Amino acid sequence: MARSETGEEKKQRGVQSVEVGARLLDALAARREPLALSTLAEAAGLSSAQAHTYLVSLTRLGLVKRDALTGNYEPGPLSLRLGLLNLEHQPAYRAAAPRVSALALATGMSVAVSVAGPQGPTIVRYERGGYPLHVNLHVGTVMSLSATATGRIFRAFDNDARVAAMLAHQAEAVAPEMAARIDEIRARGIERSVDAPSPGVSSMSVPVFDGARRMQLALTAIGPTGLCDVDWDGALAHALKDAARDITGLLS
Template sequence: MNTVVDNQGISRGEDDDQEDPASGTPNNGSSNEQPRKAIQSVEIGVRVLKALMDCGKDGAHLREVAEKSGLSRSQTHRYLLAFVNTGVVEQNAQSSRYALGAFAVRLGVAALARVDPVQIAGNHLASVLEELQTTGLLSVWGNYGPTVIRWIDGGIPLFTSLHVGSVLPVQASSTGILFLTHCQRVLTQPIIDSERAGGLVIDDKELEVQTVKAREMGYASTLGTVVPGLSAVSVPVFDPDNKLVATMSILSRVQDKNFYTKPRIERIRAAAIEASRAIGWSG
């Protein structure tokens, strides 16, 4: 039986959290003691996950996670192994780095989906995509930048590496341009710096031209800059405080040059305005 130390410095066996089959209450070794209000191992596991999140989107080695979580390497490794086995964390076979896994993405998406603004925007997007018979996506600002939280297929199939959980480049995507346009630079600058360190560099003057245009036109567009052969038009969704809460994007193949007609663009803009007003925006 492994031993852990509780918040009062008392050593307890991990098996102490098991329920007493007869009573249905935690068996803590004494009938006079109150049941423990939490399972400490779960709380420690969350500390490990938080530490992993703080290490950045490229993941981290065991020692980094251990340092940030304040645990020993052996204890950290046991928790990480459990998370790997359940899909919450994944480990790169080449670099041995740990990063959040597919199940963690699903948890995050499920949590975001419960937020009313996201649900409202998603419903409006689904409606306009059905009308236009095309594919689209809904994105919000995540820890690593604009993140796809909903993907809706429709119309002609599009072959792309994009999926729920994908992080879009701030400098090179229509979604990213909208976040640059409507969010404070203190939020977006760290992501810009990270992209530039990775080799994606777009001049500040060019970014300013694009953000001014996006503000004037009410939308942003890109032509094959994120995924070759794929073009996109994105529109902003605002909350009651006039803050950008999500972006709605419609996608098409670059070869379909006549897809983005003025009526289609106005329709997706109208859908975003309707969603914003349903959320409480008064603009």
Template sequence: MVKQEQRSGSYDLDSGAIRIGLAALARIDVFRMADEVFRDFAQSTGRTLLVAIWGDAGPTIVRWFDGSPPVITSLAIGSVLPLLRSATGRVFYAFGDRAHVDRLEHGAMEDELHFVRDAESIREQVAAELVAVVRGDLIPGLRAAAAPVFDLQGRLVLVASALSNEARGSSGDDQETITQLQGACKYLTECLGGTWPTRQPPRRSKSKAQPSKTRTPTEA
């Protein structure tokens, strides 16, 4: 299981141990683990939580955990979320596979670019803060915070988003929820063998993101 390098005298895993480790990683059920972590999150915080992965049409909801009270919305499992006008989409935009994102950017996302003037500043801010927060009235009274989960190779596996009604809580409650959400995503990332990124202050962009006055972001 362990081998010694002849020149340096140091020890390392031999091929058998590496195969066992890779086999164990292959058996990790990401969604089983995510279900446990985010069900506990919804129960402990009372916030509704959705889990999204990247599908053929973009960010797609695959799990939904009701909070207390539950959030009533038109969104459901299978819904595809906009890339720039939703918190979930913005996390995919910041951390997702650039080839997939760019492909969508030149297709379905073109409409969104008419309403978000500086998409790059959104990417930089989310990447720096490790969270996207969106408030809007496309879905009346709904606000959302979304955070990433990474795998062993640093790839974005899924995005978790906490939802709440505008009437509930204060900005302090929101910040507490964001901290708890990031903690849950960090824990799941580490369970998958990944490393949670270090938060960095966002760089100053030459222009600030300015959503159009005629369109507001969807929240999730």
């Protein structure tokens, strides 16, 4: 007579192939950068042939994607959606969301919320303003650490180790002139870009901290040059700083 399973044994039963596939996803998350098949297989404790079989299915599901040029694997669109779902429950994002909508409505500028990602500062919420923009920004866009106001805000205020990892991914060198600029950004608490990195588009960006002064995200207002007030003491700068201060207050 076959032995009946106890309730605990039934409760713990899982699908082994799912758990093996999760090891590949965990390896991608831990390294925070696109990985070659061999590197990914080694990190997950699999042979390259085994890893490839699992990655085919994970790619079909959208949990990973493969770069057509390098052949490296990175998180896919479904992973991004799951990450955003998790992010929506984070205190900083939840506090920022209604203020981003209000900021876009009050200023007419588009407003982006960005967090540190494995490839660089990544837009996780984008509220379109009243002015049309000739630039392709959307949720998932990765911002340059040097060429954008958002990126320079992260370089100035985010965790040193996280900034170093993002710089390495973007192959950014720490140029002497950039170091001086970062010091100026820290003193001002705000950064701007005029006609850069896209002609005709300007922006201002501020950091948002938690109660322990750890940077959580960046708020960036973006609009057409000439309509986007980039004065350090202008109305847009004050609106951004006020919004950041309000969010921080909710996190203290």
